[in-house]
């Protein structure tokens with residue numbers, strides 16, 4: 464199978480690269496959409512066989528049956544969840560990463576890749592105003608980023624309690640109800656308990672409410688506070704400065720989840736919302752969300768990376784040659800050992816375009832969101848639930864039931880016109896635009912809102 468004799472003309476490779484090239488340069492992109500398993504079974508049948516289908520048939524199946532059954536998250540009118548709209552350079556470079564057999568876990572094996580990834584991390588870290596020593600690693604997503612940071616936080620808190628002989632064994636995390644579901648989910652993985660902090664009328668975590676939660680349960684039982692810089696449902700940025708103040712007072716680790724909204728740090732028009740982020744102990748942002756990188760990529764950054772190294776380094780005789788050096792081994796800063804150099808697509812695109820182009824692209828998406836807010840304001844049948852801070856806007860269609868929202872979503876998807884799903888907030892069904900794709904135009908959002916009349 465690995466012998467070149469089997470396909471001396473490299474037809475299988477060419478087919479793949481030709482398809483990738485066409486998809487990367489495709490304009491316009493089809494929205495496509497899901498199909499039932501019955502349909503796929505009848506259209507694609509059994510694709511894994513003892514003898515193999517050969518490259519022509521396998522590629523045909525992918526191109527004409529499987530790929531059209533997957534939504535294009537980079538379609539300009541895909542505004543659900545958090546879209547993924549990589550630059551062409553970033554998406555194309557992902558092909559290079561896959562083709563190059565780079566091991567991204569250690570300096571010894573992947574120095575060039577690690578060097579480049581670290582420069583991309585540096586840019587993000589500088590946007591947040593973290594100190595020069597800050598650093599981290601690209602992990603698969605926000606969930607793994609949050610888990611890795613929280614494991615470091617707990618390890619640090621318990622080591623401190625042990626050193627001070629307090630006998631404390633912190634097991635709690637403070638977060639609001641608006642924190643991402645991955646926080647509760649990862650707390651369960653860690654057998655930790657999440658204590659809710661009440662939000663203010665702007666839906667933010669604030670210092671006084673955080674203090675109340677900590678004092679109610681005993682500050683010594685907490686190992687981390689998770690603040691969010693851009694909640695998923697609404698794009699709310701917590702009062703990071705107020706929260707940091709309380710964390711510092713009680714000596715509790717502050718983790719800031721900016722998986723979606725962290726990219727806004729680059730945008731001058733909203734930068735003031737993040738005041739205090741420079742006081743965080745750890746911070747994440749997903750470049751596959753609003754920094755135009757392909758799935759799957761989360762930048763995880765620590766104020767003091769040596770604490771993460773102490774928590775995550777895997778010890779084994781066969782790894783001594785790596786772990787007993789002072790070199791920067793990305794694998795030491797998160798859960799997991801083997802790693803793809805998944806920060807390289809972001810690095811390549813940043814290197815090609817420069818950071819100013821990123822600032823401009825993020826500001827463009829904010830301008831489109833503000834246009835959507837103004838359009839909603841003007842229409843008597845629509846009402847915004849909250850003014851957008853970032854690039855997410857949640858609104859209601861007056862008079863619609865949950866079934867009406869779903870029927871509207873289904874109709875737009877059937878027509879391959881747009882993908883906008885309902886959301887819920889405090890028991891009410893609503894809908895929501897998440898604008899992170901610079902190809903989404905003001906005309907796109909206006910056209911979608913017209914369909915709700």
Ligand SMILES: Cc1ncc(COP(=O)(O)O)c(C=O)c1O
Pocket residue numbers: 545603604605606607643645691693694695720721722723724749761
């Ligand atoms: C604020 C926030 N945190 C964490 C996550 C989880 O990230 P991922 O889906 O990359 O695991 C998300 C995903 O949307 C998010 O918006």
